[in-house]
Amino acid sequence: xxxxxxxxxxxxxxxxxxxxxxxxxxxxxxxxxxxxxxxxxxxxxxxxxxxxxxxxxxxxxxxxxxxxxxxxxxxxxxxxxxxxxxxxxxxxxxxxxxxxxxxxxxxxxxxxxxxxxxxxxxxxxxxxxxxxxxxxxxxxxxxxxxxxxxxxxxxxxxxxxxxxxxxxxxxxxxxxxxxxxxxxxxxxxxxxxxxxxxxxxxxxxxxxxxxxxxxxxxxxxxxxxxxxxxxxxxxxxxxxxxxxxxxxxxxxxxxxxxxxxxxxxxxxxxxxxxxxxxxxxxxxxxxxxxxxxxxxxxxxxxxxxxxxxxxxxxxxxxxxxxxxxxxxxxxxxxxxxxxxxxxxxxxxxxxxxxxxxxxxxxxxxxxxxxxxxxxxxxxxxxxxxxxxxxxxxxxxxxxxxxxxxxxxxxxxxxxxxxxxxxxxxxxxxxxxxxxxxxxxxxxxxxxxxxxxxxxxxxxxxxxxxxxxxxxxxxxxxxxxxxxxxxxxxxxxxxxxxxxxxxxxxxxxxxxxxxxxxxxxxxxxxxxxxxxxxxxxxxxxxxxxxxx
Numbered sequence: 130x131x132x133x134x135x136x137x138x139x140x141x142x143x144x145x146x147x148x149x150x151x152x153x154x155x156x157x158x159x160x161x162x163x164x165x166x167x168x169x170x171x172x173x174x175x176x177x178x179x180x181x182x183x184x185x186x187x188x189x190x191x192x193x194x195x196x197x198x199x200x201x202x203x204x205x206x207x208x209x210x211x212x213x214x215x216x217x218x219x220x221x222x223x224x225x226x227x228x229x230x231x232x233x234x235x236x237x238x239x240x241x242x243x244x245x246x247x248x249x250x251x252x253x254x255x256x257x258x259x260x261x262x263x264x265x266x267x268x269x270x271x272x273x274x275x276x277x278x279x280x281x282x283x284x285x286x287x288x289x290x291x292x293x294x295x296x297x298x299x300x301x302x303x304x305x306x307x308x309x310x311x312x313x314x315x316x317x318x319x320x321x322x323x324x325x326x327x328x329x330x331x332x333x334x335x336x337x338x339x340x341x342x343x344x345x346x347x348x349x350x351x352x353x354x355x356x357x358x359x360x361x362x363x364x365x366x367x368x369x370x371x372x373x374x375x376x377x378x379x380x381x382x383x384x385x386x387x388x389x390x391x392x393x394x395x396x397x398x399x400x401x402x403x404x405x406x407x408x409x410x411x412x413x414x415x416x417x418x419x420x421x422x423x424x425x426x427x428x429x430x431x432x433x434x435x436x437x438x439x440x441x442x443x444x445x446x447x448x449x450x451x452x453x454x455x456x457x458x459x460x461x462x463x464x465x466x467x468x469x470x471x472x473x474x475x476x477x478x479x480x481x482x483x484x485x486x487x488x489x490x491x492x493x494x495x496x497x498x499x500x501x502x503x504x505x506x507x508x509x510x511x512x513x514x515x516x517x518x519x520x521x522x523x524x525x526x527x528x529x530x531x532x533x534x535x536x537x538x539x540x541x542x543x544x545x546x547x548x549x550x551x552x553x554x555x556x557x558x559x560x561x562x563x564x565x566x567x568x569x570x571x572x573x574x575x576x577x578x579x580x581x582x583x584x585x586x587x588x589x590x591x592x593x594x595x596x597x598x599x600x601x602x603x604x605x606x607x608x609x610x611x612x613x614x615x616x617x618x619x620x621x622x623x624x625x626x627x628x629x630x631x632x633x634x635x636x637x638x639x640x641x642x643x644x645x646x647x648x649x650x651x652x653x654x655x656x657x658x659x660x661x662x663x664x665x666x667x668x669x670x671x672x673x674x675x676x
Contacts, residue, residue: 220422221310224298227251230425231351234265234441235434236343236451238351238427243298243313245420247411249290249428250298257292266290268432270375272326283432302420312419318369320423321348324430327380330373333387338592338621341391342466343448344429346624349465350455351427356464363468366425370400374407387592390570394476395469444616445646452624466625470596477574486522486579487598493519494601515674518581518602520557523672525549526576527562528585528593534655536586537608541659548661549584552669565590582606582668586657591618595625603627604671606637608659613652614644628676630667635660637667639676 218225218241227250230238243250249267251260267289271282293301302312321344329335345365348354354365371392373381380403382389392401414420434440434447443449455461471484498516527549530536537545546562553560561580565573577583577596584606585591594605605622611633622629623640630637631644638644651657670676 218315218424220313220315224252224295224302224311224313226253226295229260231347232261232265233347233454234437234439234450235430235432235447236347236427237261237266238347238425239423240425242423242426243302243420244410244423245301245414246417247414248288250420251290251292252295252298253292254294260292263290264436265433266428267324267430270324270326272328273432298420301417313422314419315422315424316370317424319366320426321368321371322426322428323371323373324375324428325373326431327376329431330376330381331379331388332383332589333385334589334592334617336381336383336388337391338595338617339446339448340429340431342595342621342624343451344427345469346448346455346461346465347429347451348427350452350460353460354465356462356468358464358467361464361468361471363465368396368399370402371396372402372407374402374404376403377405378403380404385566385570387570391473395472444620446616446620448624449620456624463626466595467599470599474574474578474596477571477578479575479578483575483578483598487581487600487603490518490522490581490598490600490602493522517673523556523558523582523602524576524580524598525553525558525560525582525584525668526580527560528583528588528590529562529564530586530588530590532564532566533588535588535653535657536655537657537659538655541657541661545659545661545664548665549668552665556669556672558672582672584608584664584668586659587613587615587618587652592621594618594622594627597625597627599626602672604630604668606630606632606664606667608632608657608664610649610651610654610657612644612649613647615646615648616643619643628671630671630676632659632664632667634658635663637663 225241227242228240230240232238239251241252243252253260263285267285268283269285269289271279273279273283299311304310305312323330323340323344325340330340348368349363349365352365354363356363381392392399410421429447429451431447434450435445437450439449439453440447452461474484494516497519501516527546529542531539531542536542549560549562552558561576563573563576568576573593574596577593578598580597581600581602582604583591583594583597586608591605591607597603597605603622603625604627605618607618607629609631614631619629619631619640628639630639667676
């Protein structure tokens with residue numbers, strides 16, 4: 130006998146919907162968030178509230194053991210799949226089996242996945258053991274806290290995803306009477322399904338620089354997409370819709386407005402569905418006797434990513450689980466992000482010359498390096514070759530946070546500005562100092578598109594690293610309160626091919642010698658020290674090719 134899905138009555142769906150609205154309304158009124166979720170630290174970036182995650186504590190996860198740590202050695206290494214066909218399969222007369230296209234913790238691409246009564250169904254004659262463990266695919270969608278009870282409550286069950294045979298699917302959703310059609314309705318094309326709770330999606334970094342950054346990496350790599358460097362287009366399959374199942378419409382909008390700006394410019398034709406739309410779909414299949422069919426679907430789940438080794442035990446970046454395995458197995462080109470970067474900047478009105486700046490920097494550097502190598506002659510093997518960047522193409526941008534809650538000691542800020550002005554004047558570089566909240570989005574992006582070195586105190590403005598001119602000199606210098614560190618912009622900088630330096634007053638560190646994640650007292654404060662001459666010297670050495 131096939132197992133029967135739990136029954137969700139109309140009353141249950143309505144109560145869930147009302148409860149979700151009530152929770153969002155109450156938490157909107159009762160700021161700050163840390164009064165409701167005291168284990169989370171809240172930082173301010175202009176008008177935006179940002180949740181900083183604590184390091185994942187495996188000791189509080191009673192379900193975690195060696196068998197639950199994803200084995201990256203088992204990453205699929207067979208021939209990469211072809212892009213999905215644009216035609217929809219006939220689900221009225223057949224029930225095609227579910228296929229696993231690609232998987233990493235928190236990131237899974239399926240073909241022919243089904244949903245009924247809020248539960249995803251894998252329909253396959255293969256044993257369940259041939260699919261990834263469920264805790265690496267999905268989680269119960271509740272706000273994430275770093276407590277034993279909450280971690281346990283987020284572990285998935287068959288209510289999140291179930292595995293059935295074709296015959297069991299036919300008994301559930303087959304024809305009611307001879308000669309009739311299956312009770313399955315296809316959601317045609319390609320879908321991105323985001324299972325993240327709303328607490329992470331209403332700010333720029335987590336939404337664009339983490340969730341969608343990781344989504345694009347996994348989507349491109351899953352289908353081994355290529356990048357045409359003449360037209361800067363990707364062969365990745367088109368995306369037709371994005372479902373944010375746990376978020377009201379305002380839940381994916383950040384204070385400064387970059388989330389919707391990005392989503393509606395880069396993915397202008399993608400249909401957006403939010404919590405209300407998902408509840409509609411659950412409600413319409415609540416009896417379990419009908420189902421929706423997804424042609425192709427990418428499921429992203431934050432909690433599932435944290436059960437992986439990279440995110441859970443190393444850097445707390447969910448995008449790392451999507452990016453790292455595919456990059457290391459050659460499934461991502463060096464320019465994988467460039468089509469997205471250029472489309473975003475084009476929408477902001479950035480000219481092609483500015484978008485090409487990084488590539489021109491590299492071309493000039495290679496020409497100069499060849500001259501230096503020739504001048505050194507055949508006995509140059511033991512001699513270091515330090516070729517500086519071309520000064521007339523170099524822009525250093527300092528994002529000042531002096532008007533925000535977390536910022537430098539005022540005197541240190543003045544000394545830093547003076548040191549930067551002296552160094553850039555001497556070297557012939559251009560220095561731009563901005564307060565992001567005083568500029569339009571287009572103005573910010575125009576500056577970032579031409580920036581080689583981005584400097585600032587740890588904060589959401591450094592998410593602009595995604596739009597920097599990509600070259601061998603691309604650099605982010607992030608100032609922390611001494612002893613403090615988070616991987617947010619460090620990992621992201623390296624993922625786009627740049628170099629990150631963390632600064633503690635008058636010292637710096639860089640990969641692979643980064644400290645552990647830490648948020649000491651003073652991390653969010655207004656007395657962060659930074660010795661300006663040391664920071665200026667770091668930038669100078671980096672651009673001189675010494676670092």
